[in-house]
Amino acid sequence: AQRVTQPEKLLSVFKGAPVELKCNYSYSGSPELFWYVQYSRQRLQLLLRHISRESIKGFTADLNKGETSFHLKKPFAQEEDSAMYYCALSTAAGNKLTFGGGTRVLVKP
Amino acid sequence: DAGITQSPRHKVTETGTPVTLRCHQTENHRYMYWYRQDPGHGLRLIHYSYGVKDTDKGEVSDGYSVSRSKTEDFLLTLESATSSQTSVYFCAISGKTGNTGELFFGEGSRLTVL
Numbered sequence: 001a002q003r004v005t006q007p008e009k010l011l012s013v014f015k016g017a018p019v020e021l022k023c024n025y026s027y028s029g030s031p032e033l034f035w036y037v038q039y040s041r042q043r044l045q046l047l048l049r050h051i052s053r054e055s056i057k058g059f060t061a062d063l064n065k066g067e068t069s070f071h072l073k074k075p076f077a078q079e080e081d082s083a084m085y086y087c088a089l090s091t092a093a094g095n096k097l098t099f100g101g102g103t104r105v106l107v108k109p
Numbered sequence: 110d111a112g113i114t115q116s117p118r119h120k121v122t123e124t125g126t127p128v129t130l131r132c133h134q135t136e137n138h139r140y141m142y143w144y145r146q147d148p149g150h151g152l153r154l155i156h157y158s159y160g161v162k163d164t165d166k167g168e169v170s171d172g173y174s175v176s177r178s179k180t181e182d183f184l185l186t187l188e189s190a191t192s193s194q195t196s197v198y199f200c201a202i203s204g205k206t207g208n209t210g211e212l213f214f215g216e217g218s219r220l221t222v223l
């Protein structure tokens with residue numbers, strides 16, 4: 001069975017500092033990886049997916065199949081980045097997402 | 110926001126009582142999901158549906174049942190609520206087949222079982 005691990009429950013950084021959220025997965029096939037974000041009082045929403053290889057709100061994530069990781073990075077954190085972030089994995093076996101435990105990011109002024 | 114609504118948004122109930130949460134979508138999406146969100150566990154899939162009357166279990170399905178008699182509605186039922194089912198429940202929808210595309214989430218239903 002697939003599994004997604006986010007080792008940090010809380011990341012606290014100052015505005016303008018780099019931020020990296022770690023995500024590791026276990027799955028023997030070809031996964032599709034996502035980052036979802038939940039801002040305060042808003043719905044959970046897709047931030048980015050590895051297959052599109054795009055940068056959203058300054059965030060990027062690279063799928064490293066050798067290390068089975070999909071870390072999320074932003075070089076200069078902003079206060080509006082404070083939110084809950086979830087890494088998620090989808091497999092070809094079904095139309096389901098498996099989520100990690102989440103990382104809360106707090107960007108201090 | 111995608112046309113997806115959950116009801117009730119908040120509910121307090123007592124142990125042993127039945128509870129039904131409703132998810133309603135206006136997007137005509139094929140796939141619907143129920144997740145629960147708990148600190149440290151993230152979101153865990155309870156049940157999902159890939160069409161009318163087609164449902165399957167997720168990783169934490171014990172104590173829950175679902176029904177989908179119409180494309181737009183996906184009901185989650187706790188036959189006899191327990192305190193361990195205190196959680197925030199999220200419904201999600203998706204229209205893509207094969208590998209999951211983007212999921213659209215509802216606003217969540219906060220359930221407290223006393």
